[in-house]
Amino acid sequence: MKFVVTAGPTREPIDPVRFISNRSSGKMGYAIAEAALEAGHEATLISGPTALAAPTNARVTKITTADELFEAVHRETANCDVLVMCAAVSDCKPVEVFAQKMPKQRGEFSLRLTSTRDILASLPHERSYLVIGFAAETHDIETSAQKKLREKNCDAIVANDVSASDVGMESDENAVEIFFQNGERKKISRAKKLSVARELIKIIFEMREKRLTKKT
DSSP states (O other): OEEEEEESBOOEESSSSOEEOOOOOSHHHHHHHHHHHHTTOEEEEEEOSOSOOOOTTOEEEEOOSHHHHHHHHHHHGGGOSEEEEOOBOOSEEESOOOSSOOOOOOSOOOOOEEEOOOHHHHSOSSOSSEEEEEEEESSOHHHHHHHHHHHTTOSEEEEEEOSSTTSSTTSSEEEEEEEETTSOEEEEEEEEHHHHHHHHHHHHHHHHHHHHHHHO
């Protein structure tokens, strides 16, 4: 199968020095790309800024902003079997990007923000590839994941609790629960992210095989 995996954060510039971003390290997305390659699949990794080395044999597209990620996802999904949206996309960006470094502000000041484009919601509803979304939450994890599954028309949502410092974002370990369109759910217990990714690749492969069986 041909996987497209997004990973890492996006950075939304304020000026040439400052930006808005998040805590994503990219480790989970990179692990998914590595696990896909280990299993004999092809992997295109669309990566935001990280300190990680790309898996050997992965085709890598580097992006910085949410807009760049939007364009890369739509370009790469023209020829794929599975899209795994693991990147932590900034929800907002500055309305104005200053050409020069802003002087230091004293006291309170305002920075006007606007929403970034919703990549998952922008994908076609009728498509040939699977879409696996991620929901990193600090509370109401099941509710948020189920809502995202319905509203973003994903085939599955991988939800994880990022409220703790020793699992999820920036950690080498993760624990997730996967929610499917048919109401099923599966848990992958806490383990190294590569181990979690290997289990996830097996589950995605089974989803793909079931879809192909239904078509025949």
